[in-house]
Amino acid sequence: MAAKEEVLEVLKTINDPEIPVNIVDLGLIYDLNITADGEVAINMTLTAVGCPMHATISTEIEEKVKSISGVNNCKVTIVWDPPWTPARMSQEAKL
DSSP: OOOHHHHHHHHTTOBOSSSSSBTTTTTOEEEEEEOTTSEEEEEEOOSSTTOTTHHHHHHHHHHHHHTSTTOOEEEEEEOOSSOOOGGGSOHHHHO
16 A cells, blocks of 8 residues: 555655646645555645646646556545635745
């Protein structure tokens, strides 16, 4: 079974296309669940509701997470509540 930390490290390799910061440090990942049978479910948001890159970002996440040993499937769900704000960014991202 993949560890949550391992999935987060992979997610840190994916940058928001408009902001050169990874999606974890931007605070876009709201929830991450991994089941014993290797199913990964990610709830995330985007910096703007009208972001045209949502499908591209979701596909990249799914492909990279599925490459982790022990992961059989990955499902990304884009959510809008609560809305993203810069306050969700990590200290590193703010710098």
